[in-house]
Amino acid sequence: MSIEVRAASVFADVRKVIGPKSPTATVCWCLSHRIPAKLDHELRGPDRGAYVERLCRADPAPGVLAYDGGEPVGWAAVAPRATTSYARSRVIPHLDDLPVWSLWCIRIRPGHRGQGISHALITGAVEFARAHGAPVLEAYPVDNGTARVETTMAYVGMRANFERVGFVHAADTTSVLAGHPRILMRRDLRG
Template sequence: MPIEVRPATRFADVRAVIGPKRPDANVCWCLSYRIPNKLNQELAREERGEYVRKLCRRKPAPGVLAYDGDDVVGWVAVAPRADTTFAGNRKIPHVDDLDVWSVWCIRVRPGHRKQGISHALLAGAVGFARDHGAPAVEGYPVDNRGAKVDLTMAYVGTRKLFEDGGFEWAADTDSVLNRFPRVLMRLDLR
């Protein structure tokens, strides 16, 4: 059955992919780049999940989810860059003044990896951004040059994943993740 990608409007499905096993665990919930640092530090444990629950009720949704039949198998965070901390990030440059959208967290559930789901998720995120009027989509993946990347650090994607999705290198960054440099990759939608 083909993978279907849909807007992340069902909180239970978002929680299944990026939420903790214990509701009181203090995990990211994919908020680190989405909200100001001060708020990110203030939100703890269950408050983080409740914040994401509210995001799932907003339009546009906070990202997209991949489904294999009825099973949710992956997540991508995608939003206008202006609504994220990338808007003021000093390590990741702005190449122009376009109101681009950013993709920054790609997660595939264990047991579903190495099946092309991250590719479907990235394509779904691009389609979602396009449907909401984005002139371009950016990602900030690691440039691992084929070397193995720790799965917990691969959440930003790899340069190859973005290249396979039609993105082109737009700029180097001053950001490093797991000893790999991050690059700015962009797909023009105009």
């Protein structure tokens, strides 16, 4: 298996990883932390996909995709924190005034999990953020130790996966997901 990570600029590939089976379904499309809550609630069904399609044409793209032999198998949402709901979060602390970027969602397609794709995505997100001038990349994974995390709740990532690619624990948060505390982890991209 040879995983390649690229900017998520091809909408058809993004749709394969985070889109719904039915085009009329109203699912997250990884928009809940990217856009204001009011707009998130207003966008229904196909309008959500159309919004993501516009994001894929923008620079920077809305994240990165992992490919296995040309097939899209994973997604990571990454963007400047100032453009996300984390900019206004009361549960995820702000540590300083640096224009940090956030990595808040990792999704691996069924049949491809457990193969190290999340590590490739996190590393790809680091390179993507660095290439766009980010001084620091933050993530907000669960601190689950050795406990299993339900697949639907694993989208925020797990502490160990971020530690493996050079992130360090920077702060505790008051956020809890699936019974596990979330922490703020950082990777310095300067130098």
